[in-house]
Amino acid sequence: xxxxxxxxxxxxxxxxxxxxxxxxxxxxxxxxxxxxxxxxxxxxxxxxxxxxxxxxxxxxxxxxxxxxxxxxxxxxxxxxxxxxxxxxxxxxxxxxxxxxxxxxxxxxxxxxxxxxxxxxxxxxxxxxxxxxxxxxxxxxxxxxxxxxxxxxxxxxxxxxxxxxxxxxxxxxxxxxxxxxxxxxxxxxxxxxxxxxxxxxxxxxxxxxxxxxxxxxxxxxxxxxxxxxxxxxxxxxxxxxxxxxxxxxxxxxxxxxxxxxxxxxxxxxxxxxxxxxxxxxxxxxxxxxxxxxxxxxxxxxxxxxxxxxxxxxxxxxxxxxxxxxxxxxxxxxxxxxxxxxxxxxxxx
Amino acid sequence: xxxxxxxxxxxxxxxxxxxxxxxxxxxxxxxxxxxxxxxxxxxxxxxxxxxxxxxxxxxxxxxxxxxxxxxxxxxxxxxxxxxxxxxxxxxxxxxxxxxxxxxxxxxxxxxxxxxxxxxxxxxxxxxxxxxxxxxxxxxxxxxxxxxxxxxxxxxxxxxxxxxxxxxxxxxxxxxxxxxxxxxxxxxxxxxxxxxx
Numbered sequence: 001x002x003x004x005x006x007x008x009x010x011x012x013x014x015x016x017x018x019x020x021x022x023x024x025x026x027x028x029x030x031x032x033x034x035x036x037x038x039x040x041x042x043x044x045x046x047x048x049x050x051x052x053x054x055x056x057x058x059x060x061x062x063x064x065x066x067x068x069x070x071x072x073x074x075x076x077x078x079x080x081x082x083x084x085x086x087x088x089x090x091x092x093x094x095x096x097x098x099x100x101x102x103x104x105x106x107x108x109x110x111x112x113x114x115x116x117x118x119x120x121x122x123x124x125x126x127x128x129x130x131x132x133x134x135x136x137x138x139x140x141x142x143x144x145x146x147x148x149x150x151x152x153x154x155x156x157x158x159x160x161x162x163x164x165x166x167x168x169x170x171x172x173x174x175x176x177x178x179x180x181x182x183x184x185x186x187x188x189x190x191x192x193x194x195x196x197x198x199x200x201x202x203x204x205x206x207x208x209x210x211x212x213x214x215x216x217x218x219x220x221x222x223x224x225x226x227x228x229x230x231x232x233x234x235x236x237x238x239x240x241x242x243x244x245x246x247x248x249x250x251x252x253x254x255x256x257x258x259x260x261x262x263x264x265x266x267x268x269x270x271x272x273x274x275x276x277x278x279x280x281x282x283x284x285x286x287x288x289x290x291x292x293x294x295x296x297x298x299x300x301x302x303x304x305x306x307x308x309x310x311x312x313x314x315x316x317x318x319x320x321x322x323x324x325x326x327x328x329x330x331x332x333x334x335x336x337x338x339x340x341x342x343x344x345x346x347x
Numbered sequence: 348x349x350x351x352x353x354x355x356x357x358x359x360x361x362x363x364x365x366x367x368x369x370x371x372x373x374x375x376x377x378x379x380x381x382x383x384x385x386x387x388x389x390x391x392x393x394x395x396x397x398x399x400x401x402x403x404x405x406x407x408x409x410x411x412x413x414x415x416x417x418x419x420x421x422x423x424x425x426x427x428x429x430x431x432x433x434x435x436x437x438x439x440x441x442x443x444x445x446x447x448x449x450x451x452x453x454x455x456x457x458x459x460x461x462x463x464x465x466x467x468x469x470x471x472x473x474x475x476x477x478x479x480x481x482x483x484x485x486x487x488x489x490x491x492x493x494x495x496x497x498x499x500x501x502x503x504x505x506x507x508x509x510x511x512x513x514x515x516x517x518x519x520x521x522x523x524x525x526x527x528x529x530x531x532x533x534x535x536x537x538x539x540x541x542x543x
Contacts, residue, residue: 036530040483040498043476047499048447050392052382056375059403063367 181219183234189223201229208233209345228258252332259327282343287321289336363410388431390441398430425509482533490525
């Protein structure tokens with residue numbers, strides 16, 4: 001989209017020659033420049049610039065690895081013509097030469113060199129700058145919002161009643177388990193007996209993690225929602241696996257569901273500026289690790305019904321990854337490395 | 348779909364909506380001129396790569412403030428130039444612009460009446476170009492930059508002004524002065540070519 005008016009002056013030899021012709025009238029030395037400029041233009045094809053690196057790929061990798069920290073809100077639409085310019089940019093159509101105070105407007109937290117990017121290919125542990133990017137895996141997506149909606153645990157509070165009474169109080173306050181089994185207040189579906197096969201799902205469920213330190217799940221839940229069903233392994237807090245969030249009574253949750261949910265049906269995480277997203281790999285599959293501030297986890301039914309039937313709760317650190325046709329989610333107060341060890345142990 | 352026919356405007360809009368592949372395509376379109384611009388300013392390939400890459404990242408972060416319909420190229424080049432200035436090598440460490448090695452079969456360039464020149468003529472032309480390039484390299488930084496921007500990168504006057512961080516109106520006079528000084532160092536050959 002080179003502006004024609006600007007390029008015209010250098011667009012071709014003809015334009016430049018015309019320019020020189022005009023100068024010949026006023027500058028006696030200009031005649032000397034004609035030969036010189038011709039040579040310079042011809043020299044251009046022979047200048048040995050280093051080969052251009054694949055910036056497109058590098059930039060793409062960085063954008064995908066980007067971490068959300070400073071800029072929670074999705075990108076605003078372009079302002080209306082003539083409207084006030086956004087405070088963060090002096091760019092406008094009227095004044096194309098205005099300086100862009102990007103350095104001040106956008107704190108740059110990381111600089112990534114090519115060598116780093118190569119390392120990233122193996123294991124992406126990167127934090128970066130933030131732009132409003134929606135991350136997505138099969139049946140799952142992550143959106144950034146300025147503020148989380150109030151918590152509304154579906155299993156403990158009737159949806160209709162929760163609307164009026166909802167506050168920003170973290171869900172953990174209302175999720176204090178009053179009785180076993182662990183995780184029964186999380187809306188994960190129906191508790192099935194230990195060792196029983198999961199029924200009501202239409203995919204072969206992955207077995208629980210095989211870490212000896214973790215042991216067997218304390219409870220297994222099966223739900224018909226979403227499409228194809230969902231299986232959750234829930235663990236009470238134990239050494240190395242503290243409560244996921246204060247008062248939750250849960251040390252670890254591993255949930256799996258089909259990644260190919262129906263169109264418009266998906267789990268959604270809502271994160272704010274305090275949440276950090278790190279892209280990583282689990283057994284070669286795409287994975288995201290979410291840490292930092294609590295983020296919201298909710299289920300969007302396929303027909304677009306809104307809040308009243310969303311399942312919604314606030315969660316702590318989470319690792320979510322693709323495993324063949326399944327999407328698996330792990331929740332726990334774990335570091336990325338710890339979470340990956342658990343995830344990798346799932347056969 | 349995104350392809351060569353997708354306009355920059357569309358790519359900018361889609362990139363702003365979070366489509367990373369749209370932005371990737373924008374980067375692909377301008378990475379050559381961005382990298383070379385950064386190289387001319389910074390004077391080193393690794394600095395140029397960092398500068399250009401970071402410039403594209405910053406531009407992406409700033410997309411929300413980018414008005415649809417405005418040309419992307421001058422905007423990104425301005426950011427590139429700024430990044431490259433921050434990484435500029437000292438004059439003693441700068442990588443000098445060199446002439447590309449010529450393969451034995453390579454025919455002469457087009458300004459010699461379009462006829463493939465004899466090997467002797469090619470050697471002479473090579474030597475002339477080498478001397479001219481050396482003369483450009485020997486110029487003071489502002490002169491070298493303005494000549495490199497206008498002739499080697501073929502930037503517009505406005506883009507050159509951004510690169511030099513000077514008002515648009517001064518590019519012409521800067522270029523004229525730079526050519527004058529280049530003529531002084533490269534003068535003998537130039538006078539020959541001008542028939543004086």
